[in-house]
Amino acid sequence: MTLLIGTISNTNIVITADGLSLANPTTGDSIKSNTFQKIFPLPGIPVAIAHHGFNILDGHPVNEFLRQFMTNPKTDFTALSIHEIAIELFKFTDPAAQVIFTNPANSGGIGFWIAGFLTKNLKPLLYEIHWPNKPKPEQHELIVLGGEGRRFVKHHMKEFELIKAKAEKLRRYSVEDALRLHGVIYEDAEEKQKKERQNIFGGHQHQLVIEKDGWRWIKPPQDLKQD
Numbered sequence: 001m002t003l004l005i006g007t008i009s010n011t012n013i014v015i016t017a018d019g020l021s022l023a024n025p026t027t028g029d030s031i032k033s034n035t036f037q038k039i040f041p042l043p044g045i046p047v048a049i050a051h052h053g054f055n056i057l058d059g060h061p062v063n064e065f066l067r068q069f070m071t072n073p074k075t076d077f078t079a080l081s082i083h084e085i086a087i088e089l090f091k092f093t094d095p096a097a098q099v100i101f102t103n104p105a106n107s108g109g110i111g112f113w114i115a116g117f118l119t120k121n122l123k124p125l126l127y128e129i130h131w132p133n134k135p136k137p138e139q140h141e142l143i144v145l146g147g148e149g150r151r152f153v154k155h156h157m158k159e160f161e162l163i164k165a166k167a168e169k170l171r172r173y174s175v176e177d178a179l180r181l182h183g184v185i186y187e188d189a190e191e192k193q194k195k196e197r198q199n200i201f202g203g204h205q206h207q208l209v210i211e212k213d214g215w216r217w218i219k220p221p222q223d224l225k226q227d
Contacts, residue, residue, distance in 0.1 A: 001020050001021060001022045001147070001148055001149075001199075001200055001201060002017065002018060002020070002021075002038060002051075002052035002053070002146065002147025002148065002149055002201055003016075003017070003018050003145075003146075003147050003148075003149025003150060003152070003153075003186070003189060003200075003201035004016070004017050004038065004050055004052055004113065004144075004145065004146030004147050004149075004150075005017075005143075005144075005145060005146075005182050005185055005186060006050070006113060006115065006126055006140070006143065006144040006145075006146070007142065007143050007144075007170070007173060007178045007181060007182065008115075008124055008125070008126050008140070008141060008142060008143075008144075009124070009170060009171050009172065009173040009174075009177075009178065010123060010124075010171045010172060011124070011174075011211065011212070012124065012173075012174075012175050012178065012209055012210065012211050013048075013115045013116065013124045013126060013209070013210040014175060014178040014179060014182060014207065014208070014209050014210075014218075015039050015048065015050050015113070015115065015207065015208050015210075016182045016186060016205065016206075016207045017038035017039050017050060017205070017206055017207075018038070018147075018149065018201040018202055018203055018204075018205055019033070019034055019035045019036050019037070019038070019202070019203030019204035019205065019206065019221070019222065020033070020034055020036065020199070020200075020201050020202045020203040021033045021034075021036035021055055021203075022199075031055055031056065031061060033203070034202070034203035034204060035203060035204045035221070035222035035223065036055065036203065037063055037206065037221040037222075037223065038050055038051050038052065038206070039051075039206055039207075039208045039221070040063065040066050040070070041208060041210075041215045042070050042077060042116075043070065043071075045077055045078055045116070045118065045214075046116045046117045046118070046210050046211065046212060046213065046214050046215055047077065047082065047085065047114070047115065047116030047117070047118065047210070047215075048113075048115055048116055048208055048210055048215055049066060049070075049089065049112055049113065049114055049115075050112065050113040050115070050146065051066070051111065051112055051113075052109075052110075052111045052146045052147035052148075053108055053109045053110040053111050053130075053131075053147075054100055054106065054108060054109070054110050057093065057096040057097070057100075057110070058095070058096040058099075065093075065096070069088075069089060069092050069093075075088060077118075078118065078119070080118065081118055081121055081125075082114055082115070082116055082117075082118060082121055082125040082126075082127055083125070083127055083137055083139075085114050085118075086112075086114040086127040086128075086129055086137035087137060089112055089114060089129065090129050090135055090136070090137065093110070093112070093129075093131075094131075094135065097110050097131040097132075097135070098131075100131075101131065101132055108148075109130055109131060109132065109133065110130065110131045111128060111129070111130040111131075111146055111147075112128065112129050112130075113126055113127070113128050113140075113144070113146065114126070114127045114128075114129070114137070115127075115210060116210045116215070117210065117211075117212045124210065124212075125139065126139070126140045126141075126144060127139050127140070128140060128144070128146070141167075142167060142170045142171070143170065143181075147201065148200050148201070149189060149193070149200045149201030151200075152188075152189040152190075152192040152193050152196075152198075152200070152201075153185055153188070153189050153192075175209050175211075179207070179218065182207070186205070189201070190202075204221070204222045205219055206219045206220060206221045206222075207219040
C-alpha cells in the first residue's frame, strides 16, 4: 500500500513516498499507519533506501530492520558501489523475505530501492530488489514508480514513454524540475484513486533529494518533523 516516485538526472535523485500502511487482515503482517516512513537515508553518505510492500521483516518494523543493516560495523558502505550495496541488502533481507512468502496468505511483495552517489559511481544510480519477482538488483533510469499505488499512474505511461524518448531533457532536470514532475504525478494519482474510491496510498507524504555532496529532506517524515 504505497506510491513511490523516483527520478534520476545527471546531478540528482528525487524520491517521493506516501505515508500509508495497512495491516494484512488475515495474517496481521505489516503495520497500520498514516505516517509510516518509507525513505531511509544512510548516515553520512549520499545514499538512501526506499521501501514498499510488507513492512515487518524478521519480526521488526522495516525502519528497525534497515537500521540493523545500515549500522552494521562490518560493512563499509563508502567502499561499495550502489550495485554492491543492493547485493548486500539482498543477502541481508532474503531469509526474512523467504519466511514471509511461506504463508500463502501473503500475496503481496517486498521491494527496496537503493539510490545515490558513491566514489565508484560517476553518476547517480538507482537499483531495485523485489520479492518474489526480481530479487536480483535491477537498474532503473530516468523515472521509476513503486508500490501498488503505481497503478493509478498507468494513465501517464504514454507520457512517461515520451519523457524517456526525450531522455536528454530528463537527464538535465534540476531538483526543482523533478519536484514539479513529482507533484503532477502524485496529484493526478490522488485524483484517480479518489474517483475509484480506493485507499491504496496516502497519509503523510515525504520527499528526499540526493546530490553528490549528500542528501536532504524536502518534506521530512512525520516523526522527524515532530522532532
